Amino acid sequence: MTNTISIRANGLTKKFGTFVATDHITFEVYAGEIFGFLGANGAGKTTAMRMLCGLLEPTSGEASVAGYDVYREAESIKKNIGYMSQKFSLYEDLTIQENIRFFGGIYGLSYEGIRQKGNQLLADLGLQSKAKALVGDLPLGWKQKLAFSVAVLHDPKIVFLDEPTGGVDPVTRRQFWDLIYQAAARGVTIFVTTHYMDEAEYCDRVSVMVDGRMDALDSPQNLKEQFGVNSIEEVFYRLARGAQRAD
């Protein structure tokens, strides 16, 4: 982790009519940091993330991602980020290799680049022998590791993970986080939303969203000390208890 700022948000707000989905959030994420984004459903996590990815125009406030402004330079942002959605995001009717070629292709990698990075990816995951297997035939855990590896195939500066480990068993989740650590060690900034509190403990810093506001932001250790509790889970419950939009 360095002190270079990777994502900066200042009073970032999104309103849908009278509903304030994201309410003046201000934070900074450093390059190579694993930044956890916690919050109940409807707390505004996805909206915030979509604004940072350039999918949604903010109503007010400022934000920059990888040094690019979210209002004016969304196209440059897209070139520098990777994204993995809640829903498993590879094509199941394509083979592993075909998925790699496709995603490498739409990120504009050269054929040679796709070949090299693709081989490296398969070697890292130990999937060389399965290159021609349909992704749909793989176990869920493998699919998710593959989806993450594909999301960082083009060497993005930042990768956004939207609840990446939904429905995966704890062992596989741990393996998945090993991949995240490896990417962070290479200097990739990780912006991850999650429901799993044990995962929150793996993050360098954690933010908690309540009703569109960012009510807490610190390292897991500091947060636990600040609230005088033993786990991030309890921190989260303390904060979320006051939520108006709980479901």
Next chain:
Amino acid sequence: MNATIKILLVQMKAFITKEFYHVFRDRKSLLLLFGLPIAQILLFGFALTNEIKNTKIAVYDQAGDRASKRLIQRVEASKYFEVAAMLHNPAEIEGHFKSGQARLVLVIPAQFEADLARQQEPTLQIITDGSDPNTANTITNYLNNIIQDFQTDQKGNLQVRPEVRIVPVMRMLYNPQLKGAPNFVPGVMSLVLLLICVMMTSISIVREKELGTMEVLLVSPFEPILVILSKAIPYLVLSLVNLTLILVLSVVLLEMPINGSLLLLFGISTIYIITSLSLGLLISSVTDSQQAAMLLSLMGMMLPTMLFTGFMFPIENMPIPLQVISHVVPARYYYVIVKAIMIKGLGLSAIWKETAILVGMTIFLLVVSWRKFKIRLE
């Protein structure tokens, strides 16, 4: 600039390849793509034809002379009729209708040959089963044509001096044998191309939404408009393959003519395919599930196209409000154009109006669906 275009081409190639994988790995879409046109052509060509062949008829021949025999032979020789019974008294006629043994009875008067020779215009009586007026009408027309031919020939045979006389001759222009194929092949083309394009595009886009891959695509540097374009290109290509398939089947199996320019036919078909693709895009932007997209495509496209194209029901006979509605159905114009090119062999100068309307509709639909699509992304 050159580098940008190069990247663009790499991106589009990757995307289009992926689309083809989707189509060729999914049995359902393959079946839809190639099964539908083949089934439609075969169905309309052989089963659902409005051409009537081998109608059973009975003949009450009161003359029994050489001329009447020749007439009967000629009727029997046509593929439209089969003489099922020879009657010997008028009382039998009704019995044959009632039992369904005959759908038409031809009554030849006594002295047929003699009357013909004396230029006395013998009167033939054709009795048909009016409970099915369409059939009755059609087969009467067929028989009239045969009798007309017979009459012309007889004049030669009997060495009668031809006199100046007005003979009312009915001619069906472009389709003298009243074949069904010239009518329904253009109909099938407008229906099948529309259905396939609309369903395939809308389903493939909605599926990406359902799977969550659409979001991944939108976060990527690949522009949304290129997503749409790369979705459209494979279906455009497949539709042109389909069109070729329909044309080959029609020409080979149904002896359908292609009298006009093939290039023009394919050119205008491409416009029509783009119209259909943009309709599919529009549907994909108002639906969230594959089922809904499928249902909307089927209900929203199939029924109006069958009703308002004019290949099954004549538009002129519809109530005014329906006639008005028919003007917004793109298939109607395409149908007219295809008929003009294939059957009448006409060129662009004869169909420019319909073509202009089709182009206008395409532009309108593209603009509307693109805007809808963009709004949905917000």
